[in-house]
Amino acid sequence: MEIKSYDVIVIGGSGAGIAAAASAARAGARVAVLSKEPIGCGNTRIAFGGFSGVEMTPDDSSEKLFQDIVACGQGLGNASLTRDFAREAKQGLAVVETMGHIFRRDDEGDVKGTVIGQAGGHRFHRNISSPANGVAVGGVLHNAALGAGVDILEEVLAFHLLGRDRVQGVMALSLRDGRLTALTAGAVILATGGAGWLYYPHTDCVRPSTGDGFALALAAGAELMGMEFMQFLPFAVTHPASFVGIFLGEPSSTGPEGRLVNGKGEVVMTNMMPKTRSQVASAIALEISRGNSTEHGGILLDLSPNLKTPEGRKKVEDLKNVGLLEQARGIYGEAAYNCEEPWDVAPTAHFSTGGVRIDGECRSTVPGLYAAGEVAGGVHGADRLGGTALTEVFLFGWKAGKAAAAEALSMTPPQANSGEQEEQARQAAALFGRKGKNRPISLVRRLQKVMWDKVGAVRTEEGLRQALADIDVIQDDSRDLNIRPGHVFNPEVAEALELDLMLGTARTMALSALERRESRGGHIRLDHPDRNDSEWLKNVIVWKEGDALRLRLEKVQALEDLS
């Protein structure tokens, strides 16, 4: 087995990963970035493209941004991380342009005035974007990594973190040739994104979003927080099958007159623009769970009343101009694009709000392991404001790279335990051509159905207990895998390794959701429908001891101390 040595290894080749890799390299570290996909093909690329800044208009301040994030996150964020974010958001935007991207400018070449948008829950105009949305950001990442002098390992899957008590490297599988490699490093940065793909097809995330980083961190002994909080966007496609889950819009894009109508023709909600994503998504999920859906399993988003008022018509024109109606046009047709016909919509899994617990330098609770971007938890809390994720990705990616490089360069390079490496390699090698009963893809699909049905946009104790039992059964079935032979681009081997990580992440999400006996943000319990501040201003912290998941509750700072 090949062994390679670096100062810093970054897992994940999208926004956070390339920001981290570039900043670690700039700090003098020898860096490798491992990416399951070609570089730049993560959720950053497919994002619609709002990046939140701060003080973009005269009356705004970092204190006000901080308050808005706390209000949206309903008090559950790590206040210190939220403050860092609010203070340094502009630095995150500068990182994106350092890599070669250009945000939308006004005629003078400045980022001000009409190029700054306002997303739901923000009291001020803060969000800037790219004329070509996330595609333009994704499109600079590959070359930015090259320019930083980073070793690019594409289509390489990290499936195990090496080391005990301290992370000392990564075990990786190359999809292209099936080769297994041990990579050692003084510091490892997780930039693996979220777990949206656990809900396929009910997600607008890319295929690699299988939540690998959560399970890798857990297995290495790190703590996760807030894993019950999956943010669902309210409006996604319900049919045809090819496009289920694809993003159609969010509350701020419904115009002043937009309304929700259920399958019986009853108006369910109006005035959605000021509402958060989770408020609207959970209302839709509730209607569907009551059996009030359309024949396609969704409910109707009717934007047509906007066409009757000047303000509404302007909103529809704006949406067309920024390209937000392209999906509606491509999938539901011209009348839908013109907002003359209602759209059949259902919620879609969008963003893992919780994640690996980090400090202000992106250090996890395990030495040598860092996390940045969606895989990290704490900046937001129970829910997240639109536009904050992309800024977080680049800001915290950059911070993580710098801190990890400083740590790695100040220590003696680790010698990872060869027994551990060989055992991991032996287990992975045994997957090729294994002749068991279950194909990995069929178990993946079973898990995704369990997550959507029982750990989705509305939850109950009974459903969550059943989900945990189902996950155990799938885990048992995963010991008897059937995998095609062949080392070159064998998707079933990668899927088998991913499945194991997906199960670890799914279990953590279900367990955390079972523990939180209230409704808040992206976590809605039908059996505990109200937010309960007297009991639940607490974070659910999960970690692993041996094979067992452990859980505890930690009080957050009181809301009044945060204002």
Add this chain to the structure above:
Amino acid sequence: MKASIKVWRYDPESGRKPGLMPFEVAYQEGDTVLQALLNIYEHQEPVSFRYGCRFKKCGLCAIEVNGKPRLACRTPLRDGMTLRPLRTLPNISDLVVDRDPAFNALLPFKPWLALEKPLDKLPRLKDSPEHQALMKCNECLGCLSTCPTYRHDNPALGGPFHFVKLAQLHYHPLDRTDRVAQARSLSIERCRTCLKCRCLVGVPIVKAAIKPLLEGAPRP
């Protein structure tokens, strides 16, 4: 409805001859070629192919449908279709090609924005309509299949993808490298009489990349 389609199979380790394999897939109106591949993968054969976002942004699912480059995620499935990998890049496995030669061809030209130090704020700078249009490139590499002369194994012959990438930098107000000269060393002169290249997502390759680089259009 049922569609009979043919899918390119190639397994370098099996000793089997590469070739088209027939499949029959059930589908509904509105289903895409990508959905058909996912159905085949799930219920029939572990065919390898790349995909990511299901709506034309990630660029990973570009293949050739009936001999023309297409994004599988935005191509409606029809009876009788033939699916093959992109013809200009080395075939690794089934519908998967090696993307490295396309990206590596630019390495000698330092295809990135080189700043002395990181920006600490967003500078005042003028973006151009050309640059904005070029940034829609999703790096799917489908354009290479529309170029009659691109060869991945000849470093002196660039393709549309490379000229788009160089033009992105040519139109970046902070880039200082001579991208026009680089395009010349990738034989952009031969494009003058051709201009057959097309983009799968509507990047105006000829207007915003080939012609400006051929003519040495002024930089912003």
